[in-house]
Amino acid sequence: MSDVVLELPGTLRSELKAPFGPIYTDADALLADAGEPVVAVGDIVTYHLLEAGYVPAVAFVDERTKRADVDPEVREAIEARRSDAGAGSDADGREPSGFDRERTVDNPPATLTAALLSALSDGLAEGGTTLVRVDGEEDLASLPAALAVPEGGSVVYGQPDEGMVLVTADDETRERIGSIVDRMDGDAGRALSLLGL
Helix, strand or coil: CCCEEEECCHHHHHHHCCCCCCEECCHHHHHHHCCCCEEEECHHHHHHHHHCCCCCCEEEECCEECCEECCHHHHHHHHCCCHHHCCCCCCCCCCCCCCCEEEEEEECCCEEEHHHHHHHHHHHHHCCCEEEEEEECCHHHHHHHHHHCCCCCEEEEEECCCEEEEEECCHHHHHHHHHHHHHCEECHHHHHHHCCC
């Protein structure tokens, strides 16, 4: 049984349709504009950042995109960067650049669970890189991520059929997202506490 802290009511869904930042179709251009640390939300976004040679501080994946399984190529590229996949070296004799650690959390659709919020907070606090595998749905992780990353940090999530949204953690963005989190069903105070805020 998942420990659901917040649930998105239908009345707030329309507020999540407009992107929280500029949309990019090129990962290199996005990374040139992103601040550190970067939290990636979604398999396709994570895949594009990894393919550009960048491992996010925290990445949330659920092996789904637009309600369907991700392509094997995407899944395999992320699998190749798993924390336990780094035992060998690649063809050039270099150590593969992968995630330092991995966690698996339950998070039903349209919710934020204590496990997901804790994984985000821990991943940012521990430094290095963390892959968070979500059993359920990771879509809403961009909301707490934008509140939890340090000032100037970035969150990247996918905008279906458009590209990758770059969210910069600043006062204006935090105010907009904080307003949504406050109006979600559940305990916003507990959510902020789990994020260390």
